[in-house]
Amino acid sequence: MRFSLLKRARGVGRWWRRIVLAILLVPLGLVLLFRFVPVPGTPLMLVRTVQGYGWQHDWVPITRMAPALAHAVIASEDNLFCTEAFGFDTAALQGQVSAWWHGQRPRGASTITQQTAKNVFLWPGRDLVRKAAEAAFTLPIALLWPKRRVLEVYLNSIEFGPGLYGVEAASMRYFQRHAADISAAQAARLAVILPDPLHWSAAHPGPYVAERAQTILRRMGELGPLLDCAE
Structure with missing residues (x-):
């Protein structure tokens, strides 16, 4: 027995x-x-399709994107992207942990690498389990992918509007031109709408989006070496 x-x-x-x-x-x-294969779809794309938003997604290599697109998302979303060794902004992360410890709601401070992990591999949400999974994906992405590959996947997978994913589909929808032909000003407007793509439009920007786009455009010209990894 x-x-x-x-x-x-x-x-x-x-x-x-x-x-x-x-x-x-x-x-x-x-x-x-x-690291090598184009991402065919993401969990968010499936969720949005079920919600009735459709699915427009056209993968293009980063060599067929205007350099301003990568510059704009770095200027808007993660100024220190090129210098982050492990995919995290440690100072911002410490601030999030401190806020949580004191019973406050942590402010969003995700790096582009973290957002790539979230968008490509995980479900939408802000719960602790998803955040832990995001961290678990972020580190190997940061270690195994070159910075340009992170940008390439991010720019091809991010949501730009209802049923609209990636810079090629967004460029055609909003400006009737390919991602390779986008101007710096248009790239800035695309980057600005990323926090709320279901309600903001790059083609018809409201006062906030227009003003913020000008700020991003100016910052793109000021970052200098902080944009080197996107080249």
Whole structure:
């Protein structure tokens, strides 16, 4: 009887080890796969499709994007992107942890690498489980992908409007031109709408979006070496 119980316990232990190994290796395998392969779709695209928003997504390599697009999202979303060694802004992360510890709602401070992890691999939401999963994907992305690949995947996967994903689809929808032909001013307007793409329009910007786009355009000219990794 004791031998039977011991044998069963060992069998259960083997299964748990296999499950834990799969949990560790499957995300790493996906990160490695998308280091080289275009991302065909994301969980958010599926969610939005179920919500009735449609799905317009045209992948283009970063060599067929105007450089201003990468410059604009760095200037708008993550000024220190090119200098972040492990995909995190440690100062902002410490501020988020401090706010949570004191019972406050942490402010959003995600880097472009974190946003790429979230958009490509995870479900929408702000719960702690999703944030932990985001961190688990962010580190291998930062270690295994060059900065330009992170930008390439981000710019191809991010939501720009209802049912609209990636800079090629957004450029055609809002400006009737390919991503390769976008001007710096248009790139700035696209970057500005990323925090609320379901309600803001790059083609018909309201006062806030127009003013913010001018700020981003000016910042693009000031960042200098902080844009080097996008070249």
